[in-house]
Amino acid sequence: MPTVTILPSAFSKPLSLDCALGVKAGFPSPAESYEVEPLDFNHDMIEHPDTTFYARANGDSMIGAGIDSGDLLVVDRSLEAQNGDIVVVFYNQEFTMKYYDDSHLQDGYIELKPANPKYPVFKITNDQTNFRIWGVVVYTIKRRYNRGIRKSRF
Secondary structure, rough: OOOOOEEEEEEEEEEEEEOOOOOOOOOOOOOOOOOEEEEEEHHOOOOHHHHHEEEEOOOOHHOOOOOOOOOOEEEEOOOOOEEEOOEEEEEEEEEEEEEEEOOOOOOOOOEEEEEOOOOOEEEEEOOOOOEEEEEEEEHHHHHHHOOOOOOOOO
16 A cells, blocks of 8 residues: 555635734733734645645654654655655655655665654665655644544534
């Protein structure tokens, strides 16, 4: 089973939500005023709309990076992968996601490393034709409420 499912993307319609500024993890002061500014995910998360797509993570190979099965990924194809980036690759006829490690480039290969020790590291040599970097993961969107879909109070 592939560890990444590519999703269709449509960035034409802006989704504008109100965003509270400065949300603190501690106890807020009751006297503090609440500032709100509009938030548009298309504008704030997508720098290159023509080369950006969404994908959904499948499996547990990247749990050590905080990416769980079902998380939504924002992937930018215009970025060149750099050492330590999380990349979506097409390898052996399926999409997968791993850490990109080019520290062995002078030896003629790169490594794709999972963030879960129960999965193998892939060693990719210069002559492999069954491999292509599809893009760099720039954002992950994680669902925190896991007790099913909650109906809105409004």
